[in-house]
Amino acid sequence: METVYITRRETFNAAHRLHRDDWSEEQNEEVFGKCANKNWHGHNFSIYVTVKGKPHPDTGFVINLKDLSRIIKELVVEPMDHRNLNIDVPFMKGLMASTENIVVQVWEILKEPVREAGGELAKIKLVETENNYVEYYGGKEVY
Amino acid sequence: METVYITRRETFNAAHRLHRDDWSEEQNEEVFGKCANKNWHGHNFSIYVTVKGKPHPDTGFVINLKDLSRIIKELVVEPMDHRNLNIDVPFMKGLMASTENIVVQVWEILKEPVREAGGELAKIKLVETENNYVEYYGGKEVY
Amino acid sequence: METVYITRRETFNAAHRLHRDDWSEEQNEEVFGKCANKNWHGHNFSIYVTVKGKPHPDTGFVINLKDLSRIIKELVVEPMDHRNLNIDVPFMKGLMASTENIVVQVWEILKEPVREAGGELAKIKLVETENNYVEYYGGKEVY
Amino acid sequence: METVYITRRETFNAAHRLHRDDWSEEQNEEVFGKCANKNWHGHNFSIYVTVKGKPHPDTGFVINLKDLSRIIKELVVEPMDHRNLNIDVPFMKGLMASTENIVVQVWEILKEPVREAGGELAKIKLVETENNYVEYYGGKEVY
Amino acid sequence: METVYITRRETFNAAHRLHRDDWSEEQNEEVFGKCANKNWHGHNFSIYVTVKGKPHPDTGFVINLKDLSRIIKELVVEPMDHRNLNIDVPFMKGLMASTENIVVQVWEILKEPVREAGGELAKIKLVETENNYVEYYGGKEVY
Amino acid sequence: METVYITRRETFNAAHRLHRDDWSEEQNEEVFGKCANKNWHGHNFSIYVTVKGKPHPDTGFVINLKDLSRIIKELVVEPMDHRNLNIDVPFMKGLMASTENIVVQVWEILKEPVREAGGELAKIKLVETENNYVEYYGGKEVY
Numbered sequence: 010m011e012t013v014y015i016t017r018r019e020t021f022n023a024a025h026r027l028h029r030d031d032w033s034e035e036q037n038e039e040v041f042g043k044c045a046n047k048n049w050h051g052h053n054f055s056i057y058v059t060v061k062g063k064p065h066p067d068t069g070f071v072i073n074l075k076d077l078s079r080i081i082k083e084l085v086v087e088p089m090d091h092r093n094l095n096i097d098v099p100f101m102k103g104l105m106a107s108t109e110n111i112v113v114q115v116w117e118i119l120k121e122p123v124r125e126a127g128g129e130l131a132k133i134k135l136v137e138t139e140n141n142y143v144e145y146y147g148g149k150e151v152y
Numbered sequence: 153m154e155t156v157y158i159t160r161r162e163t164f165n166a167a168h169r170l171h172r173d174d175w176s177e178e179q180n181e182e183v184f185g186k187c188a189n190k191n192w193h194g195h196n197f198s199i200y201v202t203v204k205g206k207p208h209p210d211t212g213f214v215i216n217l218k219d220l221s222r223i224i225k226e227l228v229v230e231p232m233d234h235r236n237l238n239i240d241v242p243f244m245k246g247l248m249a250s251t252e253n254i255v256v257q258v259w260e261i262l263k264e265p266v267r268e269a270g271g272e273l274a275k276i277k278l279v280e281t282e283n284n285y286v287e288y289y290g291g292k293e294v295y
Numbered sequence: 296m297e298t299v300y301i302t303r304r305e306t307f308n309a310a311h312r313l314h315r316d317d318w319s320e321e322q323n324e325e326v327f328g329k330c331a332n333k334n335w336h337g338h339n340f341s342i343y344v345t346v347k348g349k350p351h352p353d354t355g356f357v358i359n360l361k362d363l364s365r366i367i368k369e370l371v372v373e374p375m376d377h378r379n380l381n382i383d384v385p386f387m388k389g390l391m392a393s394t395e396n397i398v399v400q401v402w403e404i405l406k407e408p409v410r411e412a413g414g415e416l417a418k419i420k421l422v423e424t425e426n427n428y429v430e431y432y433g434g435k436e437v438y
Numbered sequence: 439m440e441t442v443y444i445t446r447r448e449t450f451n452a453a454h455r456l457h458r459d460d461w462s463e464e465q466n467e468e469v470f471g472k473c474a475n476k477n478w479h480g481h482n483f484s485i486y487v488t489v490k491g492k493p494h495p496d497t498g499f500v501i502n503l504k505d506l507s508r509i510i511k512e513l514v515v516e517p518m519d520h521r522n523l524n525i526d527v528p529f530m531k532g533l534m535a536s537t538e539n540i541v542v543q544v545w546e547i548l549k550e551p552v553r554e555a556g557g558e559l560a561k562i563k564l565v566e567t568e569n570n571y572v573e574y575y576g577g578k579e580v581y
Numbered sequence: 582m583e584t585v586y587i588t589r590r591e592t593f594n595a596a597h598r599l600h601r602d603d604w605s606e607e608q609n610e611e612v613f614g615k616c617a618n619k620n621w622h623g624h625n626f627s628i629y630v631t632v633k634g635k636p637h638p639d640t641g642f643v644i645n646l647k648d649l650s651r652i653i654k655e656l657v658v659e660p661m662d663h664r665n666l667n668i669d670v671p672f673m674k675g676l677m678a679s680t681e682n683i684v685v686q687v688w689e690i691l692k693e694p695v696r697e698a699g700g701e702l703a704k705i706k707l708v709e710t711e712n713n714y715v716e717y718y719g720g721k722e723v724y
Numbered sequence: 725m726e727t728v729y730i731t732r733r734e735t736f737n738a739a740h741r742l743h744r745d746d747w748s749e750e751q752n753e754e755v756f757g758k759c760a761n762k763n764w765h766g767h768n769f770s771i772y773v774t775v776k777g778k779p780h781p782d783t784g785f786v787i788n789l790k791d792l793s794r795i796i797k798e799l800v801v802e803p804m805d806h807r808n809l810n811i812d813v814p815f816m817k818g819l820m821a822s823t824e825n826i827v828v829q830v831w832e833i834l835k836e837p838v839r840e841a842g843g844e845l846a847k848i849k850l851v852e853t854e855n856n857y858v859e860y861y862g863g864k865e866v867y
Binding site: 503504 | 613
Binding site for chain 6: 456458469470471533534535536537538539541542568569570571572573574575576577578579580581
């Protein structure tokens with residue numbers, strides 16, 4: 010009857026850089042500032058994955074957090090942790106390594122595996138620093 | 153005119169266990185893992201109760217936080233703090249002590265008292281560890 | 296295609312008081328309690344400003360966080376930081392200095408400048424203490 | 439035999455100002471900057487009180503945290519919470535309302551009551567913002 | 582030449598109870614309050630283990646954090662996580678399950694394994710709630 | 725008379741790598757694990773700089789936090805923020821980019837400027853993730 014939302018947090022540490030080779034250094038500097046540094050910088054990222062559903066009468070679970078944690082670690086943390094987001098991460102190839110772009114890619118990666126585990130992906134939040142984060146609801150405009 | 157959402161946090165510490173007597177130990181172990189431990193484990197819980205409404209022109213308040221805090225403490229924290237969620241808590245009797253089930257019960261308990269205090273219950277968030285939490289909007293699917 | 300939400304946090308420290316001159320001290324005490332103290336009290340406030348939009352194909356940005364940070368600092372932090380919210384802040388004149396009223400005023404202040412910077416203001420969250428905060432979506436009832 | 443250190447945190451919210459009446463406004467501005475604002479500003483303070491001793495064989499306690507919490511609330515939080523540190527707080531009269539001066543006064547206030555409760559005051563930490571705090575060991579230079 | 586201190590945090594969730602069978606219920610209630618609840622309560626514990634030493638010239642490490650993490654998980658987290666501290670934990674048998682007593686036992690357990698991994702155990706901090714924690718330096722009085 | 729310790733936090737984001745060119749890849753992998761990734765990874769670092777001294781009778785300050793913040797930003801944050809610790813940071817040249825080595829270098833950089841600002845450097849704490857940090861007291865063994 011009732012929809013409950015459950016969230017699992019995982020963390021990873023990665024290097025990245027915001028830079029366009031087809032722009033002049035002045036343009037890169039103006040738009041990306043310090044984030045364009047050619048030798049990279051990095052962050053401790055936290056990713057919060059929210060799944061919605063009705064608690065199962067046998068378990069009281071929307072989804073088993075052991076399953077959700079395993080899915081996130083295998084498909085999202087393992088390819089990004091202690092990596093370079095511009096170079097090492099297959100699903101970021103050809104994309105600017107912005108948090109906005111990461112969160113959209115992660116949604117596509119997690120949607121089906123979460124469904125197979127019995128839940129429905131509802132939201133992904135990616136925290137880059139204590140001062141900024143992005144949220145994504147599969148592209149829906151929720152407010 | 154404008155709807156504002158205001159949230160109060162309270163905390164409680166409790167023991168619980170996830171286990172079904174009508175399942176074999178193997179099945180309990182497979183689904184609930186360490187959470188099935190027969191001698192219990194426990195958590196520091198944080199509960200965030202969100203109330204919506206229009207700020208009153210006299211006070212600038214959606215709801216007086218003193219009232220909201222008192223209601224949560226009397227009806228939610230007092231019955232669960234330093235208790236066993238499976239044994240000691242009347243409103244959890246007969247239910248799996250999952251965070252999903254707790255948050256649904258807490259909604260039913262708080263809805264009317266919040267209305268009597270002049271607000272409308274909008275959301276309950278229950279944080280079990282730094283890595284997992286549940287959110288509930290009265291059963292509504294909001295995203 | 297897809298809408299992403301991005302949030303920037305800024306902080307400020309301010310004094311305030313909740314009190315009505317047209318009420319008796321008894322009435323002020325009953326409604327506002329310690330918050331009515333005639334010599335003021337204060338808080339460390341955190342303000343989270345959320346902007347929505349589609350990531351720009353060139354930058355991967357919904358909005359440039361350097362711009363968003365600058366706008367918040369100039370228009371919101373500068374007038375309130377190390378100030379008295381009842382006395383020093385032009386946009387709070389004639390209003391109770393409640394978090395609900397602050398967040399509504401801040402929305403009006405930020406809406407157009409955020410649009411000029413290429414984003415759309417989606418939400419403002421104002422945290423007063425670890426135990427209470429308010430959220431505002433431009434007056435919309437989103438859940 | 440073994441010395442263990444136990445710490446209790448309490449919180450309070452207060453207004454203050456850093457300003458010398460015997461200085462010019464220029465001098466006040468140069469030294470205290472925004473903290474000199476004549477209409478005050480404020481903070482959420484957290485105070486951590488550390489007591490040392492040997493765990494009692496009957497209880498396993500260095501000091502009963504219920505006693506320690508009560509002492510801090512009565513003697514430190516009650517006089518400062520929702521107050522003006524320059525005007526309302528007897529033990530700060532005639533002193534600059536700096537965190538350094540507060541922590542020294544709090545030590546003198548708590549030393550004997552903690553001893554009467556069976557412990558020995560070892561350290562006080564006062565956190566003013568996420569970016570600054572002071573620590574005091576009764577004046578001892580410990581490192 | 583120079584001594585550096587390095588700290589690793591691990592977490593565990595456990596149930597416990599503070600109660601003496603040789604005391605009356607009144608005495609238990611007076612001293613332990615809610616913590617004496619016969620059906621247990623619980624906490625999310627964080628343990629911080631600090632090791633001192635000189636950074637090795639080859640690695641820049643005081644101790645390899647992979648080794649330190651493995652030692653803590655095997656010897657401290659595994660026996661306590663999702664357990665009952667009064668019933669399930671061999672090294673707490675016959676002791677009050679206070680944080681003070683836990684931290685002393687953990688020191689004895691970790692001292693030699695840390696030395697074998699090339700470091701020297703310097704401090705253990707055990708956080709029970711956001712409002713209380715204990716610290717232990719092997720029994721030394723350090724301030 | 726009394727010594728008080730005051731601490732200022734600053735933050736920076738950087739890339740780094742733990743790797744020795746004179747070791748085989750097997751040896752690098754065995755000792756440094758994921759931290760050896762040839763394309764770098766990164767972190768959000770927080771640095772806490774503690775200064776000791778007696779509060780000045782005029783100001784109540786051990787050191788003016790505006791001065792301390794400026795010194796840290798100019799000498800420590802500016803050279804490391806949004807940089808590669810192995811390549812871009814002059815004071816890390818020829819050293820493994822471990823937190824232990826960073827903290828020792830930062831001490832040498834800050835010691836004199838802090839003294840010139842009227843304080844005495846007492847401790848530096850460098851937090852790399854929520855699970856690990858290092859502390860340095862100028863090489864002294866303080867416990």
